[in-house]
Amino acid sequence: MKISKTTKWIAGSVLGVIALLFLTLIVHILLVTPKNYDNNNLQLSRIDFKEPIDSAKAKTINSQLRSVDGIKNTHINIKDGILVYSYDVNKVNADQAFEALIQKGNYKATRFVVTDEMKATGCPIMDRNSFSYRFSNGVQKIFN
Known part of the structure; x- marks a missing residue:
């Protein structure tokens, strides 16, 4: 089966855009996350x-x-x-x-x-079991 040049070009463009968006996400996570939580007053x-x-x-x-x-x-x-x-x-x-x-x-x-019950559940913004938390935490561990 022969794949046309147009199809290859479109597939390559889509993969390039996905890679660029993924790279942008990684850079964004690195820039917005504080480097040191302990000294933050x-x-x-x-x-x-x-x-x-x-x-x-x-x-x-x-x-x-x-x-x-x-x-x-x-x-x-x-x-x-x-x-x-x-x-x-x-x-x-x-x-x-x-x-x-x-x-x-x-x-x-x-x-x-904040009540003790709220404190026990952790961050109200991000669930520690969610993909978003695990992904951003993994990116931080790689680059720190």
């Missing part, structure tokens, strides 16, 4: 607002929280009323940051605290 915390948040109020909340020493980044999901922020554990803790924000704006909000 950043922590994430969450605040749930019990009142409606619009874009103007979100900007005010962001600027008020960023003015606290040790707060690195903030992000508000306006639709759900959730604020996620990172902070340096050597300068401030989650309770201090929350209290500072509430004092500055007197907001109706609660600090999200």
Whole structure:
């Protein structure tokens, strides 16, 4: 059976694109994964607002929280009323940051605290038994 040049060209192109996408995935995993978890002093915390948040109020909340020493980044999901922020554990803790924000704006909000049951299940983003976790963990082991 004879295979035409067009079919060979298409098959080669598809394989080339797949190889390029796979290489891009490997590079992406290497670039976004922290190199050393032990010396990382950043922590994430969450605040749930019990009142409606619009874009103007979100900007005010962001600027008020960023003015606290040790707060690195903030992000508000306006639709759900959730604020996620990172902070340096050597300068401030989650309770201090929350209290500072509430004092500055007197907001109706609660600090999200992870329960022991949630801690036992591990990372909520990635299941340790999933292909995604095993693949990215394998790539890190190869290059570290």
